Amino acid sequence: MRQIVLDTETTGLEVSQGHRIIEIGCVELENRQLTGRHFHRYINPERDIDAGAIEVHGITATFLADKPVFSAVAKDFIDFVDGAELVIHNAPFDIGFLDSELSRLDSGAVPLAQRCEITDTLVMARSRHPGQRNSLDALCQRYAVDNSSRDLHGALLDAEILADVYLTMTGGQTALALGGDDGDSQGRSRPRGLRRLPASRQRLPVIEATDSELAAHEAQLDSIAAAGKEPLWRTLHSGS
The missing domain is CATH 3.30.420.10 (Ribonuclease H-like superfamily/Ribonuclease H)
Incomplete structure (x- = not known):
């Protein structure tokens, strides 16, 4: 984009x-x-x-x-x-x-x-x-x-x-x-201040969550939902 x-x-x-x-x-x-x-x-x-x-x-x-x-x-x-x-x-x-x-x-x-x-x-x-x-x-x-x-x-x-x-x-x-x-x-x-970074600079690595980390995340969301309030995370991502 x-x-x-x-x-x-x-x-x-x-x-x-x-x-x-x-x-x-x-x-x-x-x-x-x-x-x-x-x-x-x-x-x-x-x-x-x-x-x-x-x-x-x-x-x-x-x-x-x-x-x-x-x-x-x-x-x-x-x-x-x-x-x-x-x-x-x-x-x-x-x-x-x-x-x-x-x-x-x-x-x-x-x-x-x-x-x-x-x-x-x-x-x-x-x-x-x-x-x-x-x-x-x-x-x-x-x-x-x-x-x-x-x-x-x-x-x-x-x-x-x-x-x-x-x-x-x-x-x-x-x-x-x-x-x-x-x-x-x-x-x-x-003026002094912002300076553009070169386009050729090394990109930051993207580290994906592991299956166990994703499962732990879902378990935490389930515990929030069990307390009577839908987690904001799920509300935001339900329409994405």
């Missing part, structure tokens, strides 16, 4: 007011493992950036002046995400901006929801933690994901952090590594 964890940065909050995408960051998961493949582009929005947005992501029009416009990166982006499951925090925001950009190029452009399955981690988090804060920073704190590098929002860094949150929140394991500062392809320094 191929998944793409995606984030964007924009010139402002409302696509209906003509705001545009200025950064796209994506990291790839294959069978819940980070592959090391990613897609990252800064984009010249051909318009001003709201002061409030700059306070959030720190990206200025001056920095973006020599970057490609969306039409120059659209094909590479579609090729990277096409057919994958997109994992996004507050998906309607990012999908709305991306679909708007694509429709600027072609009024008959296929919406991303018809190209990809969309998983919204904000909806998922609200279901699991009703009444609690479910921002990406709050989820990092709840799931012990290191986001100390996140002084400013950045699409690629946020996608990397969201990948770790998503894998932890859905029961998978993910590894974090602390490293030094690295420069990105645009000459900006990347």
Whole structure:
């Protein structure tokens, strides 16, 4: 199963007011493992950036002046995400901006929801933690994901952090590594923090339960059921 964890940065909050995408960051998961493949582009929005947005992501029009416009990166982006499951925090925001950009190029452009399955981690988090804060920073704190590098929002860094949150929140394991500062392809320094593991690294062994261990497990479930309450394990797996 191929998944793409995606984030964007924009010139402002409302696509209906003509705001545009200025950064796209994506990291790839294959069978819940980070592959090391990613897609990252800064984009010249051909318009001003709201002061409030700059306070959030720190990206200025001056920095973006020599970057490609969306039409120059659209094909590479579609090729990277096409057919994958997109994992996004507050998906309607990012999908709305991306679909708007694509429709600027072609009024008959296929919406991303018809190209990809969309998983919204904000909806998922609200279901699991009703009444609690479910921002990406709050989820990092709840799931012990290191986001100390996140002084400013950045699409690629946020996608990397969201990948770790998503894998932890859905029961998978993910590894974090602390490293030094690295420069990105645009000459900006990347913050310390998460570093992708190489796809060629040795996989963790999967140890199957023995017959005797499975029998002991079933006996324990039977003893719970005998006390008058159906074990949650059986309730969860009865529909799988």
